[in-house]
Amino acid sequence: MTAGGYKGKILRVNLSDNKFQVDPLPKEWIKDYIGGDGFGVKILYEEVPGGTEPLGEDNKLIIATGPITGTIWPMSGRTVFISKAPLTGIWGESHVGGFLGPELKYAGYDLLVIEGKAEKPVYIQIEDSHLELRDASELWGTTTDLTTINIKKEHLDPDIQVAAIGPAGERLVRFAAVMVNHARAAGRTGMGAVLGSKNVKAIAVRGHGGVDVHDHEGFFELAKKAHLRVRENPQAQEMGKWGTWILTAVKQEIGELPTYNHRTGVFSGYEKLTGDYIRPRFTVSDRACFGCSLGCKKVNYVRTGPFAGTLEEGPEYEGLMAFGSLLGIDDYATTLKANQICNRYGMDIISAGATIGFAIESFENGLITEKDTGGLKLEWGDREQTIRLLQMIAEREDFGNLLAEGSKRAADSIGKGSEKYAIQVKGMEVSGQDGRTHRSIGLGHATGARGADHLRSLVVVDQLGYEDVAAKRWGADKLPEIIDPYTEKHKANAVFESENSYCIRDTLIVCWYSVSWPPIFWMEDFAEMLPLATGVKHLGKVENLVEIAERQITLKRLFNNREGITRKDDNLPDRFTKEPMPEGPGKGQIVDLDPMLDDYYKLRGWDLETGLPTEKTIKRLSLEWTKAHS
Ligand code: SF4
Numbered sequence: 330m331t332a333g334g335y336k337g338k339i340l341r342v343n344l345s346d347n348k349f350q351v352d353p354l355p356k357e358w359i360k361d362y363i364g365g366d367g368f369g370v371k372i373l374y375e376e377v378p379g380g381t382e383p384l385g386e387d388n389k390l391i392i393a394t395g396p397i398t399g400t401i402w403p404m405s406g407r408t409v410f411i412s413k414a415p416l417t418g419i420w421g422e423s424h425v426g427g428f429l430g431p432e433l434k435y436a437g438y439d440l441l442v443i444e445g446k447a448e449k450p451v452y453i454q455i456e457d458s459h460l461e462l463r464d465a466s467e468l469w470g471t472t473t474d475l476t477t478i479n480i481k482k483e484h485l486d487p488d489i490q491v492a493a494i495g496p497a498g499e500r501l502v503r504f505a506a507v508m509v510n511h512a513r514a515a516g517r518t519g520m521g522a523v524l525g526s527k528n529v530k531a532i533a534v535r536g537h538g539g540v541d542v543h544d545h546e547g548f549f550e551l552a553k554k555a556h557l558r559v560r561e562n563p564q565a566q567e568m569g570k571w572g573t574w575i576l577t578a579v580k581q582e583i584g585e586l587p588t589y590n591h592r593t594g595v596f597s598g599y600e601k602l603t604g605d606y607i608r609p610r611f612t613v614s615d616r617a618c619f620g621c622s623l624g625c626k627k628v629n630y631v632r633t634g635p636f637a638g639t640l641e642e643g644p645e646y647e648g649l650m651a652f653g654s655l656l657g658i659d660d661y662a663t664t665l666k667a668n669q670i671c672n673r674y675g676m677d678i679i680s681a682g683a684t685i686g687f688a689i690e691s692f693e694n695g696l697i698t699e700k701d702t703g704g705l706k707l708e709w710g711d712r713e714q715t716i717r718l719l720q721m722i723a724e725r726e727d728f729g730n731l732l733a734e735g736s737k738r739a740a741d742s743i744g745k746g747s748e749k750y751a752i753q754v755k756g757m758e759v760s761g762q763d764g765r766t767h768r769s770i771g772l773g774h775a776t777g778a779r780g781a782d783h784l785r786s787l788v789v790v791d792q793l794g795y796e797d798v799a800a801k802r803w804g805a806d807k808l809p810e811i812i813d814p815y816t817e818k819h820k821a822n823a824v825f826e827s828e829n830s831y832c833i834r835d836t837l838i839v840c841w842y843s844v845s846w847p848p849i850f851w852m853e854d855f856a857e858m859l860p861l862a863t864g865v866k867h868l869g870k871v872e873n874l875v876e877i878a879e880r881q882i883t884l885k886r887l888f889n890n891r892e893g894i895t896r897k898d899d900n901l902p903d904r905f906t907k908e909p910m911p912e913g914p915g916k917g918q919i920v921d922l923d924p925m926l927d928d929y930y931k932l933r934g935w936d937l938e939t940g941l942p943t944e945k946t947i948k949r950l951s952l953e954w955t956k957a958h959s
Contacts, residue, residue: 331356333543334396334862335364340438342453342462344527345386345445349460354439360867361951363836363859363877364395366422368440369411370884373420375958379891383415383519384501384526386446392433392492392532393440395837396863399431399540399619401552403559404840406431406619408509410492414518415526416503416680416735417756419889420778421518424838425492426618426626427509432490435536443527452480452493452531457538465530469499472673473508480533492532495675497723498525502733504680504758508672512626512642513618516677518757518779543864551858555850556622564847565623569615572625573646574604576761580650583814584913585766587759588654589709590686591752591904594763595913598659602649607661616642618840625842629665635713636666644668644678647783650761651682656689657709666716674723680735683758685718687736688728690750697743703727752902754781755894764905766915769820769827772925775899776824778885784841786828798848802826817921821928829878836881880950883933883942887955896940899926 331337331354339352354368362371369391381387391411398405408430414421433441436455443453450465468476476493491510498505498521505521506514515521524530542548559565567575580586581599588596600606611631617624631639644652644664652658652667671678691697692707699706705714705728721729731739736751736758752759757780764771773786800808803822810818827845830852834844843849852871859868867873886894901922910918930937934946947953 332359332396332863332865334400334540335359336434336437336439336540338438339440339442340455340460341442341444342460343444344447344451344462344529347462351438359396359863359865361877361880363833363868364398364439365393365409365836365838366411366832367836367877367881369393369409369422370420370881370888372440372442373411373413374884374888374955377413378958381413383413383418383421384522386527388413388523388526390443390520390523390527391440392429392443393838394430394434395839396859397542397837397839399434400542400862401549401620402839402858402862403552403556404618404621404623404843405837406621407838407840408433408515409835409838410507410515410520412520412523414520414779415501415522416519417780419755419780419892419894420885421520422779423507423515423517423520424784424835424841425507425509425513425515426840427490427513428619429490429492429509429534430838431540431619432534432536434540435538436534437536437538441532443524443529446526447528450528450530452533453529454533456535468530470496472496473675474511474673476531477508477511480531484533484535486535489533489535493675494521494524494530495673495723497674497676497733498522499530500723500725500733501525502676502722502725503735503738504677504684506671506675506677508675512672514672514677517679519677521675542862544861548858548861551861555854555858558849559622559843562847562849565842565849568625568842568847569623571604571608572627574602574607574649576646577603577649578605580761582914583766584910584915585763586654587650587761587763589657590655590683590690590750591759591763591902593911593913594766594915596654596657596659599654601659601661602653602664611661611665613640621840623842631662631665634662636662639666639669641665641669641672643672647761648678648682651678652715655682655686655761656715658712658715659710660712663712663715667719670716670719670723674720676719676723679760680758681719681722683752684722684732684736684739685715687739687747687750687752688718688732691743691747694750696745696747696750701728701743749903752904754901755779755898757781759902763910763915764901764920765910765918766913767814768817768920768925769814769823771901771905771920771922772820772824772929773828775901775922775926776828776929778882778889784845785831785835786824799823815915815918817925820925821932824929825932828882829875832878832881833874836877876950879933880952883935883946883950884952884955886933886935886942887952890941891959894940896926896930896938899940
């Protein structure tokens, strides 16, 4: 074994040659990259040259785990899909929960790298050392739930973990998702379209091994304490009961609930999108991912109305926002139905909802007409039409074909100034936050490696009761400005810190909710745990983990720079920088991005003018090897 926690093996499948190959995991990667996103960015930078077509045969898709995936550490069952993104043409990744990652480790592999393109539809079967490309012609065209059921049936094994694409991935919808066991989405950036472009319908994994950590007793004792911390954390308990629905009311209260395509941050119908309203009326059971004692997932059922009979897991806050307030819909049943369509067809809910919002606002302002939409009158709050549009996008039918390209490409095609209604950064639609009412969010959206991103730098230590932590991190004298959401001052420190911390989270890989909101575990906790899990002493120091995080973030930046990304692309839509928030607690606020970017680049060691990492930074982070691949 390479080190405790790892299987020491990279499984590669070349679809063009119909060949599998098992390579050793290079030991030196562990100290510099740990796992997960870290291994992924190293491989993608080296093996997918600049200018590669995301939907072409030369792109690769990597499924990565981390050193504690499949162990008893709480919420350690996640996996990441990594590729050059069809939605943005830059760094792409999407994390997902469920049980897929642990199963891949139990089968004996840390990573799966998918290369080339199959001649006809296949699914990849991995059962320990049994590796096979199986015919998927019968599955092609089916939804992700049926694909999953049929594969499990075919092998008479309910414990097979299935990652599948739906019709949206097959049709190369730019924001197609990979669905794990149907209900968990690797949603953002279009990983489903990459699989579709390779004629891969699904990946089915079954393993019968285990994961061996370095210090069994020490790791077990620490993991036990970690589980207790999760269970005893009051915010985690709330999250277990309500899931992220808890956020709707919080966002409404601070005026940051994206409404009418981010025009405003307050929504008159928000109450029907809160946990208090939803849980007693719709929730039938709670679910959890591998190793999670929190269980934030909710299965819900609609009893009456046009969507009666809908039974589905989710949606979380982002879905309530994307198919609710963002489109002016105050009806939970619609958001559940929309979530079901996205799950079954395999689409990212945020990009799908935001692209429909873009279309409605463009229609409202006369930039597109019924002639363009095939007779559809696009209006806010139209529930049944939203569901119809989602199906049209997934099938690339008529007007849906344009929207399947995402809001940026659709705006480029429509022209007439419609780009101002495409609320996106670097091509990825903005999630359920607003920099006008929370400046650090604005900076994080602008600098995110994969585009507007709430999962790589959603700063929480400057809000919601974490003032003591913020004071400790940056000094009590800075506290008043750090916790003021309406000032640009010190926000770069907060984003720098949270990006680093989330980066380590994504190398391990552990659930978002144990590190980010609520932040139960900090970098110090991982520094204590990692040597017990791996036996690698270098990972036991916070300063080393910070350097590893900096290395990965800068390497993703170099990947994007190679695709032409510079400071000009670290931007926000005019909606946030030129249109003051029209109402609510943040009324009159706009984002002044430039001073925050200057501060941020200084912390990262990136050039202030170009946004490219300086030579000094490249050397400091031991990234000189990238020059051989530029
Ligand atoms: S908190 Fe939710 S998403 Fe995270 S591991 Fe638990 S059930 Fe899965």
